[in-house]
Amino acid sequence: MYTTGLSKHKVKVADIVRTMISYVDNIDIKEHTKHVERKRKAIETHSSAEGSPVVAAVRSLVDKLRSEPSFYRTLVHDQSSEKTPICVSNNVIHRISLFTRSSEQYLFPESSENKNKHIINGNQLLEWWIGILDGIAVQRKWQCYVTIPGSDSESMKKYISKVNGSWTLGSIFDKNENSPAIYTIPLLPDDPKGRFLEHLVVEGRHKTVSTKDFWEELGFRQEFRIGNVVGILGCELSLDTKQGSNKLPKPVKRAQYRQVIKAIKRADFSDSEDVRSLVEREIPNLIGDVYEDVIGTQDTKHPKIEKRLAPVVNNITGLVKRKKQ
Structure with a gap:
């Protein structure tokens, strides 16, 4: 607020x-990145394929399909056989x-x-x-x-x-x-x-x-x-x-993040009740309880401001008018 x-x-x-x-x-x-894994493809190496592993994988699939056309029905989008951690x-x-x-x-x-x-x-x-x-x-x-x-x-x-x-x-x-x-x-x-x-x-x-x-x-x-x-x-x-010493905050899925942004853009921030409902109910319902209590201190003391007196004006020409009481 x-x-x-x-x-x-x-x-x-x-x-x-x-x-x-x-x-x-x-x-x-x-x-x-500890819980992030990179998927590694199970590539069948072709004896005549050199250079790019992508070329080797494509040639291997082509040979397989030529010899066994029904193999096409068994293909899936991801043929990962094992996962390896990301090395930072x-x-x-x-x-x-x-x-x-x-x-x-x-x-x-x-x-x-x-x-x-x-x-x-x-x-x-x-x-x-x-x-x-x-x-x-x-x-x-x-x-x-x-x-x-x-x-x-x-x-x-x-x-x-x-x-x-x-x-x-x-x-x-x-x-x-x-x-x-x-x-x-x-x-x-x-x-x-x-x-x-x-x-x-x-x-x-x-x-x-x-x-x-x-x-x-x-x-x-x-x-x-x-x-x-x-x-x-x-x-x-x-x-x-x-x-690095700080721990990673509780992660939020991208879909949940987008829902929160949409909820914020729907709210009327000229209405305190609407904002309170957004913060206390709508956002927690979308992404769960992600709020954490933060305790701190703030210096609320302000330097003493001396009252400034109006400057004395010499009324030489008589053009200065006094405010009526």
């Missing part, structure tokens, strides 16, 4: 978000990718109607996220990047002029600017970069547009030309997996 304006309590959401990111970043990757390297690259765009309401419908909701513009939102990531970057020694498609370098530099961590203009996906963007830019849900990649595929230019050209053209897209600052942030760190 704090980010929707339904609560009048003063809570530093930035501290909560920073703590959540730090927790996820410090999850033991090996713990995460002792060194992995942690990455965070953020897209900042200010809006009166995005995830919480009708929340903009709440008078207590604090709505900020694109400049403030970008600075807010940089401040959050910078606090973690200093502790974890991340390398961070910021880019504002369609903006010049001097304008972007002002956002990182007062940071304490290591920040650079650019993106975590710019390791090879001359490589086609389709091979370097990931497809993420509800992401303008991904939508532009799909647009390049439709136009048939996905094999010719380099990563460098991708960022330049992205700045001319409507989402970046609306008169509000839209930023793309990224942080990365090569980390020894042995350093």
